[in-house]
Amino acid sequence: MAGRVDGKAAVVMGGGQTPGETIGNGRATAEVLAREGASVLVVDREMDRAEETVRAIKEAGGTAEAFAADVRSEEDMRRTVAICIERWGRIDILHNNVGMSLALGDASATDLDVETWDRIFEVNLRGMWLACKWAIPEMQRQGGGSIVNVSSMAARSNYPYVGYKTTKVGVVGLTEHIAGQYAKDNIRANVILPGLMNTPMAIEPRAQLTGDRQQVIEERNARVPLGKKMGSGWDIAYAALYLHSDEAGFVSGVSLPVDGAAGVGR
Numbered sequence: 001m002a003g004r005v006d007g008k009a010a011v012v013m014g015g016g017q018t019p020g021e022t023i024g025n026g027r028a029t030a031e032v033l034a035r036e037g038a039s040v041l042v043v044d045r046e047m048d049r050a051e052e053t054v055r056a057i058k059e060a061g062g063t064a065e066a067f068a069a070d071v072r073s074e075e076d077m078r079r080t081v082a083i084c085i086e087r088w089g090r091i092d093i094l095h096n097n098v099g100m101s102l103a104l105g106d107a108s109a110t111d112l113d114v115e116t117w118d119r120i121f122e123v124n125l126r127g128m129w130l131a132c133k134w135a136i137p138e139m140q141r142q143g144g145g146s147i148v149n150v151s152s153m154a155a156r157s158n159y160p161y162v163g164y165k166t167t168k169v170g171v172v173g174l175t176e177h178i179a180g181q182y183a184k185d186n187i188r189a190n191v192i193l194p195g196l197m198n199t200p201m202a203i204e205p206r207a208q209l210t211g212d213r214q215q216v217i218e219e220r221n222a223r224v225p226l227g228k229k230m231g232s233g234w235d236i237a238y239a240a241l242y243l244h245s246d247e248a249g250f251v252s253g254v255s256l257p258v259d260g261a262a263g264v265g266r
C-alpha cells in the first residue's frame with residue numbers, strides 16, 4: 001500500500017532531539033514521514049542526534065540521510081536545500097522544527113538582555129525564514145511544495161518568557177506571509193502549535209530546575225483538559241504528516257493547535 005507521502009523528498013530541520021526519556025517532535029516527525037514513504041534529510045546542528053534519527057528510520061526500512069547544519073547560518077540553509085536536491089532531485093517538504101526557549105536563556109521582558117533577545121530571534125524565527133528563503137525557489141521551479149513551521153501554543157497564551165512568546169507569534173506571521181505570497185506557485189505553508197508535550201525539550205530543563213521530574217510531569221498533565229495527559233512527539237508528527245500530505249492539498253495558511261483542548265476559545 002502506498003504511503004501518505006510516498007515518493008516525496010523531505011527536509012526536517014531539527015530532526016535530532018534533546019536527550020531524554022521520550023521522543024521529541026522533530027525526531028517523531030522525521031520517522032513518521034519516512035514510514036509513510038518520504039525520503040528524509042534529517043538536519044540538526046548536532047550530527048550525532050541527526051544520525052540517531054537516521055538509524056531508527058533505516059532500521060524500520062525507510063530512506064534517510066543525516067546532515068549537519070545550523071539554522072543560524074544562511075550558507076548552511078542554502079547547502080541543506082542543495083543537498084536535498086542533489087540526493088533526490090527535489091524538495092517537496094520543508095519541516096521547520098528548530099526552536100528553543102529556556103535553553104537559550106529566555107526571560108521576562110524586564111529581565112532579558114539584548115544579546116539573548118537576538119540569539120532567540122536568530123534561532124527561532126530567522127532560521128525558519130532562511131530555510132524558506134532557499135527552499136521556496138526550488139519549490140517554485142518544481143511546481144509546488146509543503147512547508148510546516150512549528151510554533152507553540154505559547155503564541156496564544158500568557159507565557160512567561162518574552163523571547164519565545166514573541167518569536168512563536170512571528171512564526172505565524174512568517175507562515176501566513178508565505179502561504180499568501182506563494183500560493184500562486186502551489187506552495188502551501190502551515191503552522192503547528194504544540195501545547196503541553198511530554199518531550200525531553202519540555203521536561204528536561206524543568207526537571208533540572210526543580211530536581212523532581214515526576215512532579216513536573218504530573219503538574220503539566222493536570223493542566224491538559226483532554227484526558228489530563230500531555231501530548232507526545234507522535235501527536236505532532238501525525239499532524240505534520242497530514243499537513244505535508246496531498247490530503248491537505250487545499251489547506252494553507254492555517255495554524256493548527258495540537259494541544260488536547262488547552263486552547264479552546266483562543
Ligand SMILES: NC(=O)c1ccc[n+]([C@@H]2O[C@H](COP(=O)([O-])OP(=O)(O)OC[C@H]3O[C@@H](n4cnc5c(N)ncnc54)[C@H](O)[C@@H]3O)[C@@H](O)[C@H]2O)c1
Pocket residue numbers: 013014015016017018023024025026027043044045046049069070071072096097098099100123150151152153193194195196197198199200201202233
Ligand atoms: N517539545 C515541546 O514540548 C514543545 C512545545 C511547544 C512547542 N514546541 C516546539 O517544537 C519544536 C521542537 O520540539 P522537539 O521536541 O523536536 O525539540 P528537541 O529539542 O528535541 O529537538 C530540536 C532539535 O533542534 C536542534 N537544534 C537546536 N538549535 C539548532 C540550530 N541552531 N540549528 C540546527 N538544529 C538545531 C537540536 O539539536 C535538537 O536536536 C520547537 O520549535 C519548539 O518550540 C515544543
